[in-house]
Amino acid sequence: MDLAGKKIILGLTGGVACYKAAELTRALVKAGAAVQVVMSDAATHFITAVTMQALSGRPVYTDQWDARIANNMPHIDLSRDADAIVIAPCSADFLFKLAHGACNDLLSTLCVARPMHLPLLVAPAMNVEMWQNPATQRNVAQVQADGIQVLGPDAGEQACGETGMGRMLEPEQLLEDIIASFQPKLLAGKRILLTAGPTFEPIDPVRGITNLSSGKMGFALARAAREAGAHVTLVAGPAALATPLGVTRLDVQTAQQMHDAVMAHLAGQDVFIAVAAVADWRVVNASDQKMKKNAAGAPQLQLEANVDILATVTALKNKPYCVGFAAESENLVQYGEEKRKKKNVPLLVGNIGHATFGKDDNELMLFDAHGHTTLPRAGKQQLARQLIAEIARRL
Numbered sequence: 001m002d003l004a005g006k007k008i009i010l011g012l013t014g015g016v017a018c019y020k021a022a023e024l025t026r027a028l029v030k031a032g033a034a035v036q037v038v039m040s041d042a043a044t045h046f047i048t049a050v051t052m053q054a055l056s057g058r059p060v061y062t063d064q065w066d067a068r069i070a071n072n073m074p075h076i077d078l079s080r081d082a083d084a085i086v087i088a089p090c091s092a093d094f095l096f097k098l099a100h101g102a103c104n105d106l107l108s109t110l111c112v113a114r115p116m117h118l119p120l121l122v123a124p125a126m127n128v129e130m131w132q133n134p135a136t137q138r139n140v141a142q143v144q145a146d147g148i149q150v151l152g153p154d155a156g157e158q159a160c161g162e163t164g165m166g167r168m169l170e171p172e173q174l175l176e177d178i179i180a181s182f183q184p185k186l187l188a189g190k191r192i193l194l195t196a197g198p199t200f201e202p203i204d205p206v207r208g209i210t211n212l213s214s215g216k217m218g219f220a221l222a223r224a225a226r227e228a229g230a231h232v233t234l235v236a237g238p239a240a241l242a243t244p245l246g247v248t249r250l251d252v253q254t255a256q257q258m259h260d261a262v263m264a265h266l267a268g269q270d271v272f273i274a275v276a277a278v279a280d281w282r283v284v285n286a287s288d289q290k291m292k293k294n295a296a297g298a299p300q301l302q303l304e305a306n307v308d309i310l311a312t313v314t315a316l317k318n319k320p321y322c323v324g325f326a327a328e329s330e331n332l333v334q335y336g337e338e339k340r341k342k343k344n345v346p347l348l349v350g351n352i353g354h355a356t357f358g359k360d361d362n363e364l365m366l367f368d369a370h371g372h373t374t375l376p377r378a379g380k381q382q383l384a385r386q387l388i389a390e391i392a393r394r395l
Helices: 018-030 049-056 074-080 092-100 106-112 128-132 134-145 171-181 216-227 255-265 309-314 332-343 380-394
Strands: 007-012 034-039 084-090 120-124 154-157 163-167 191-196 201-204 207-209 231-236 248-251 271-274 281-283 303-305 321-328 347-352 361-368 371-379
Touching: 007 018, 007 106, 018 034, 018 049, 018 084, 018 171, 034 049, 034 074, 034 106, 074 106, 084 092, 084 106, 084 171, 092 106, 092 120, 092 134, 120 171, 128 134, 128 163, 171 216, 191 216, 191 255, 201 281, 207 281, 216 231, 216 271, 216 380, 231 255, 255 309, 271 309, 309 321, 309 332, 321 332, 321 380, 332 347, 332 361, 332 371, 347 380, 361 380, 371 380
Parallel strands: 007 034, 007 084, 084 120, 191 231, 191 271, 231 248, 271 321, 321 347
Antiparallel strands: 154 163, 201 207, 281 303, 347 361, 361 371
16 A cells, blocks of 8 residues: 555545545545544535545544643644645635735634645646636746645536536545655656557557557556656557546557657666567558458468667667566566576666566566666566666666
């Protein structure tokens, strides 16, 4: 669980997006966090404290004079053992309070009285005109300058019937951002380019050559790199996976398209990670129309080698730090080291392909000039964070 052992103070302010805070609470608890809900008076008009107590499993605080705290100082005591404060939804009024240090209710006073090392994250939620108002934008700029992390907002349909910026991010997006806030920023400011997923080489309009790669490892690495503070561009083959928050995604189909996308975005990158399971061959005599079965037997396909994307990048004079991946079915130690030398990469990551494709866990073997080491079987997101730490250390 990504948030095991973490205590999160979840603050709710007035807005219809309070219904999303209920789902966010469930997601935080499921991720292992202890959630302490604090609500403004306005928030209680949109969702009840009883609901939030049931979801969090803890008493909810709404009053700065709440006598359940022995010293009558909930604005002090609630934050002293917390790991982060998250305000979701954060109204335009509460942004004003944060920007000006207002202390006129429990939640605003708690935020001002928090230890300055305690992270404060806010998820704005308001009408599009309220969000675009110059006063709101001044307040947003001020809270960011004060070190408060602003998550969102998003654009879309709003409860008022209007459309535009101001929607609170969805609970799963907020959860991803909250988890990311706890990850060390080992790649802060770095630019990372990755490939992920399979490629698809057409035989005709409905058939093609592909493989069993799901893209999960590559997408996990993209998320982990972004969590580590990097600017991440992900070139993805056909993969039915959601784009990690904050990652720029470029969708391609064939190996040639993936090559072209990589080369077009390579300039200025600090690291290139070739995770994708790229088809070794493509069909030269692919048909423009669906091939029909006939008595003459199966069609004869003519294959030719695809461009080797990783080898092309490593051959460049001013190349980024390159990391390759190798999925083998046997003799991983032998083939992995051979491939590292052949591809001329400082780090190659190997695994047994049939044991990991499509699964949520994996075991990795890292090959470098000093030999090989193993990252024991774990969830792919956990392994991705370990691998990003290895890359950061080597940089």
